[in-house]
Amino acid sequence: GADVTHSRARLRGDDAVTGNSIRLNFQRYVARTGTNVGLAAYRYSTRGYLTLNDAARAHDDAWGYSTRARQRYQVNFTQRLGARSSVYLSGGHVAYWDSTQRQNDFQLGFQSTLGRANYSLSAMRYRLGDGRQDTRYTFTFGVPLGRSPSAPRATTQVGHSGQGGKLQLGVAGALGESRALTYSATASRSAAESGSVDTYVAYQGGTVALNAGYSQAQRYRSLNLGAAGSVALHAGGINFGPAVGEGFVLVQAEGAEGAKVGYGDPIRVAGNGYALLPHVSPYRWNQIDLDPSGLPLEVELLQTSQRVAPTAGSIVRVAFTATRERTLFIDATDALGQPLPFAARVVDDNGQPMGAVGQGGVIQLRGANDSGALIVDP
Known part of the structure; x- marks a missing residue:
């Protein structure tokens, strides 16, 4: 596919800034092998092209105008391995106007199931806020705590990067027939901080949505309450x-x-x-x-x-x-105790049709009076 986007923005009372963005993309899924490939190439062909976020940043910060992406390339690849596993690769490259800075992000991962448990391994290469590149390795394992559909699920995640290691333990689940009440609790510890705890509970009813959350770390505590309707x-x-x-x-x-x-x-x-x-x-x-x-x-x-x-x-x-209307189900027989003939016409004592005999001799009567007689006409 291919498309062109045109933008027009007026910044701080200056003349309007206009530009165009051209995008080319390719998507392919091969059902026989379980392969999914996505390639996208974006080139912001003119200097004046602004996304909505670019324009919002430029209104608040004059420097935001210089951090606009000039070129962006993205790739996504997923391959199914058997009935339970898959491997994926995603990455991107971004170049900016008025800057020699380049951003390259890549992620490689593997995920699978083992019985009722699931696990995944991933490696991600990304840029830190100070411009340095870092790589994070993550292992995640999750298992349900019970066999019922509403049983909570426990998750363990171990990560390591240039900033140190991190361990995270959590449990999450839902209650009720429609799973209206959801909850989660997470405890984590890393080299950068001594430890933190996060809890969350939410209820989605027919007339109101309620949520509450509590977080605690070494230097802060926070409590969040919310209601919407x-x-x-x-x-x-x-x-x-x-x-x-x-x-x-x-x-x-x-x-x-x-x-x-x-x-x-x-x-x-x-x-x-x-x-x-x-x-x-x-x-x-x-x-x-x-x-x-x-x-x-x-x-x-x-x-x-x-x-x-x-x-x-x-x-x-x-x-x-x-x-x-008043509805009656009448299980009737004839004088000899035999079932009434199927599809026989049923009328009231005034001759008005009321229905017919159904399967098994059962009469479903809608709009029935409080009293009166019914006549079955075979």
Whole structure:
């Protein structure tokens, strides 16, 4: 593939700075051998080309204008080895305008599984902040602490670089049927510092997201608390939901209280018949689904899926129609105790059709009255 990007930026009241960037790239995946190769060559062909980050740095720091990349080359290679292992190589080279500095970063790694455990080895060559090159070697081993799907996972990581060695031990997991509660705890020790501890816990509910973290090292302690959510006031009432993006969907499904919206986040229709779906993609089709599982038998959704294509920043109301009728399952036989004939017509005492006999002689009756007679017409 190939593409050209044009930029135009006005810096500190000066004349507009314009430029172009040309990119060439190649991607290839060979399924038979499990080989994936990616090559990309970027050349910022003009001096005035600025990325969004370049322009932001230049507004805050005049020196940021001189650290713009002129050429960038990248390579990625992954090779599958058998059914459990793979090896990968990634690297890049960057040259800058107004600077003789060059940046070369490379990483070589191997990862595999051993039973229910996984491990990896990697070597990374990178540039430090003072311009010196360094190489870091890392070994990582992880194993679940139990056989249940919600069992926590323990991880050990050993690293060594020019700055010394580092040892890190951690455990992480999730609780609940939908894994709404996640937690992690990490302890590390390196040659540069005596030791540090980091803990984190987060809860993602249908109406709020909560998180808390605590870190402690030799010279500092920090505690972080966070909460995120949204409140929508509309003609149908007020609804609480997760933190919304630029646009969101207000799902209306009166009569289907408790129905699950979508199949990922734990979002359900509230008691007023509405729910907030926090994220949608603008200018493209978004499928909005209602999951009827768990609803009472007397509730029937006339449709369980709709598509909307909102504009950017819009709030869209998507209405689903639900009916609530008394539903009975009648296991009936004839006077001789034999099953009723399959597909026989069922009418009420006024001759109005009510359904038909199903498999095993069971009659499913929707909209049943509190009293009256049913007649099976074979």
